[in-house]
Amino acid sequence: MAAKLSVAATVAVSFLLLLIPASLFFFFSSSSLPARLLSFSPCLSVASASDRPLKVYMYDLPSRFNLAMLSASDSDLSFPPWPDGSGVKRQHSVEYWMMASLFSQPREISRGDKTGADDGIRVVRVLNGDDADVFFVPFFSSLSFNVHGHNMTDPDTEIDRQLQVDLLEILGNSKFYQRSAGRDHVVPMHHPNAFRFYRDLLNSSMLVVSDFARLPMDVSYLRKDIVAPYVHVVDSFLDDDPSDPYGSRPTLLFFRGRTVRKAEGIVRAKLAKMMKGFDDVHFEDSFATGEGIKASTEGMRKSKFCLSPAGDTPSSCRLFDAIISHCVPIIISxxxxxxxxxxxxxTEFSLFFSVKEALTPSYLLGQLRNFPRERWLEMWGRLKNVSHHFEFNYPAQKGDAVDLIWQQVRRKLPDVNLSMHRSRRLKIPDWWR
Amino acid sequence: MAAKLSVAATVAVSFLLLLIPASLFFFFSSSSLPARLLSFSPCLSVASASDRPLKVYMYDLPSRFNLAMLSASDSDLSFPPWPDGSGVKRQHSVEYWMMASLFSQPREISRGDKTGADDGIRVVRVLNGDDADVFFVPFFSSLSFNVHGHNMTDPDTEIDRQLQVDLLEILGNSKFYQRSAGRDHVVPMHHPNAFRFYRDLLNSSMLVVSDFARLPMDVSYLRKDIVAPYVHVVDSFLDDDPSDPYGSRPTLLFFRGRTVRKAEGIVRAKLAKMMKGFDDVHFEDSFATGEGIKASTEGMRKSKFCLSPAGDTPSSCRLFDAIISHCVPIIISxxxxxxxxxxxxxTEFSLFFSVKEALTPSYLLGQLRNFPRERWLEMWGRLKNVSHHFEFNYPAQKGDAVDLIWQQVRRKLPDVNLSMHRSRRLKIPDWWR
Structure with a gap:
């Protein structure tokens, strides 16, 4: 254990040295770099952003960083399915779906090619880092937190920590990581405790997060990072086309979940008290088990509005369960x-209440009971139109969550370039945030 | 005068009221807005950014806001040329070139059209605001500062102030401005004193600036705004193709300009002392007159390196004069x-020195005298390749400064949408910067 920690500390220190901004070096140092590195730029030409696919290089990590955690075969020929019956773990599985989207298409493709723009998702995997726009790090950091130890003090959590140490070493040794200080690297950290030991060392990279609740402001922020949906745990409502959608949902307001939560989530216990005793409200304290998920699936489909209060963090899977159930989310967070x-x-398909508004007696239910039927139908129609943006498919499909995440990455490229260019020339700390 | 100020105050207050964030309104208020407004979104579909041209609506302002200041005919049929011999005013004329780029092509075009993507610049003017991605406000705010009064206390400066008041009123009455709080509006403010009386009231719009020196951080910042080049005042070096580019530039380091400047520009006076008495250095204190500009044109073409120190603000026209003269800029700012x-x-074609480095005796000249010939030739070659990005043409051309400015505007659209969407749903002040 002591030896492990010592290795961790050494790696961490070496890594910190790697992160020293290039701008601190004497300016002539750039002249000694190979010409190929000097000319590197993910958007080489001054051409506009286009429909060409995003080219992604995926690090070839040992399977202990990803597929081996699925306790399934990690055959190279087919991508193992996400295990059934793991509701809670599934909600942070964006890391799995992003890897899958690249795994399904290991094509030899070079920068100039236009292939792939119009068929399927707008991302292609390149097998040579020199052809890449960005670099994907397929470490299942959320799953690693979830499977390595049942709580944060479990000795098995050391496995999670060691994976983080090992990953930092791999990245630190990569010429692609070094040349950008990781700025063009995409690292999933969706669970609020993902990569919890060393995430501050990846503060230049594009992190894929659920929100910023437990991430320091200098590690993760909206300009740099990608907010990805939770993977819904209730079943998709694919045949929601009744003659009377409004009438076929008798419950006014639905909630099923944990009512004792930390931080902003304390609103849940207060709401539980307020929602007791109304015939048109279904408010149930429960855990996410297989049976519970089935009950939530049914309940959301029978309800006009679905409560989506903050959980332990401002975001929660419940919002996405509501969306794909076409139940108008009531967001209190x-x-x-x-x-x-x-x-x-x-706002086209959700209603937002402040915590204060939600806790004003009878205010929220009053608003919902008086909500115009026509407007609810508009929102329901919009939900049916947007819900595919919150589906995770394998292979990924154009317009689904995985595709949109890659599009978010693409949007960040000008900022990545800007940041890299500034780091090469600034003589004082950057003032840009 | 008193009456004028009173009108100004009234307009300013009314304008402030218009800027009250929509999020403060009760959430049902959105349901009473016309459906067309509700569905407004510059990037309606979840399609990727593409090569389709940016669609710009240009406000039809009275000519006192723009062309009338040129003291030339404001005929509708041809765009009046920029007056000759106005070197200093010309450097901030980006507002003129942006207007010209739209003026040259008043085409009836609607959102779905793909016309214009591949021929010429990647922007088209639309005559109906409902078809527009963004809104251009063709107020020559820099020229207005320059022509209305010769200094900031001149009574004529009241004309500049009144134009600002009148413009705020026009915008405040526009449904396009109101629905976005100006977020999708592009307003040139290139001179550090442009729009100086009320620019804080346009803090949501995309401002076209030279730098952020005199703009408060909550009014103008890199994420929101567009940094545009100064319009060069020396002549473009179009036939720079000698057999020996290095040898044909006998002067090592060239500077010609004002040496007494405010703020960081005090470095100029110090440099002036240090640069005296060297045969290979041409350092001359001078004003930008017609003759002076001719001398600078000649001098830069005969020099390997051109000094570009900070002026009254961190940026200065001299950098762009150096670039289009293919003289490697020495940036001290x-x-x-x-x-x-x-x-x-x-960094591919310029050298950066900190103020401290530049003022270390004999350090800067030592570095330049020992600079490898091969590396200088690379930079010279790069300058020849990039200089067209700093040319302002009428009509604009693909890849020139005007085209790139519009591309910068296009890049901001996702952030504009993000900001608008957040403003509609947030219950607390936004934490995004």
Whole structure:
């Protein structure tokens, strides 16, 4: 144990040295770099962003970083399915779906090719890092937290820590990582405790997160990072086309889940008290088990509005369960982050209440009972239109969650370049945030 | 005068009221808005950014806001040329070139059209605001500062102030401005004193600036705004193709300009002392007159390196004069902003010295005298390749400064949408910067 920690510390220190900004070096140092590195730029030409696919290089990590955690075969020929019956772990499996989207298409493709723009998702895997726009690090950091120890003090959590140490060493030795200080690297950290020991050492990379609740502001922020949806745990409502969608949902407001939560999630216990004793409200304290998920699936499909309060963090899987159940989300979480919000206006299909509003007696239910039927039908129609953006498919499909995540990555490229260019020339700390 | 100020105050207050975030309104208020407004979104579909041209609506302002200041005919049929011999005013004329780029092509085009993507610049003017991605405000705010009064206390400066008041009123009455709080509006403010009386009221719009020196951090910042080049005042070096480019530039280091400047520009006076008495250095204190500009044109073409120290603000026209003269810029300005820096790596053709390095006796000249000939030739070659990005043409051309400015605007669209969507749903002040 002591030896392990010592290795960890050494790696961490070496890694910190690697992160010293290039701008601190004497300016002539750049002249000694190979010409190929000097000319590197993910957007070489001054051409506009285009429909060409995003080219992603995926690090070839040992399977203990990813597929081996699935306790399934890690055959190279087919991608192992996500294990059934792991509801809670599934919600943070974006790391798995991103890897799968690249795994399914190991094509030899070079920078100039236009292939892949219009068929399927708008990302292609390149097998040579020199052809890549960005670099994907397929470490299942959320699953590693979930499977290595049942709580944060479990001795098995050391396995999680060691994986983080090993990953930092791999990245630190990569010429691709070194040349950008990781700025063009995409690292999933969706669970709030993912990569918890050393994530501050990856503060230059594009992190894929659920929100920023437990991430320091200098490690993760909206400009740099990608907010990804939770993977829904209730079943997709594919044949939701009744003649009377409003009438076929008798329950006004539905909630099923844990009511004792930390931080902003304390609102749940208060709501539980307020929601007791109303015929049109279904409010149930429960855990996410197989039976519970089935009950939630049914309940959400029978309800007009679905409560989506903050959990231990501002975000929660419940929002996405509501969306794919076409149940208008009632979002009570003042600091929530919403995926793809540059493309999706959530006010078109959700209602937002401040914590204060929600806790004003009879206010929330009053608003919902008086909510115009026509407007609810509009929102329901919109939910049916957007729900495919929150589906995770294998292979990924154009417009699904995985595709949109890669599009978010693509949008960050100008900022990645800007940051790299500034780091090469600035003589003082950057003032850009 | 008193009456004018009173009007100004009234307009300013009314305008402030318009800026009250929509999120403060009760959430049902959105349901009473016309459906067309609700569905507005510059990037309606979840399609990727593409090569389709940016669609710009240009406000039809009275000519006193723009062309009338040129003291030339404002005929509708041809765009008046920029007056000759106005070197200093010309450097901030980006507002003129942006207007010209739209003026030349008043085409009836609607959102779905793909016309214009591959021929010429990647922007088209739309005549209906409902078809627009963004809105251009063709107020010559820099020229207005320059022509209305010869200094900031001149009574004529009241004309500049009144134009700002009138513009705020026009925008405040526009449904397009109101629905976005100006977020999708592009307003040139290139001169550090442009729009100086009320620019804080346009803090949501995309401002076109030279740097952020005199702009408060909550009014203007890199994420939101566009840093545009100064319009060069020396002549373009179009036939720079000698057999011996290195040998044909006998002067090692060239500078011609004002040596008494404010703020960081005090470095100029110190440099002036240090650069005296060297045969290979041409350092001359001078004003930008017609003759002076001719002398600078000649001098830069005969020099290997051109000094580009901070002026009254971190940026200065001299950098762009050096670039289009293919004279390697020596940038001494720790807080300089560089146009198009996400696309252009200035270290490929410029050298950066901190103010401290530059003032270390004989250090800077020592570095330049020992600079490898091969590396200088590489930089010279790169300058020849990038210089067209700093040319302002009428009509604009693909890849020129005007085109790249519009591309910068296009890049901001996802952030504009993100900001608008968040403003509609947030219950607390946004934490995104």
């Amino acid at each position: 003042d600091r929530i982050e919403l995926p793809f919000e540059d493309e999706i206006d959530y | 720790d807080r300089i902003e560089l146009p198009f820096e996400d696309e252009i790596d200035y």
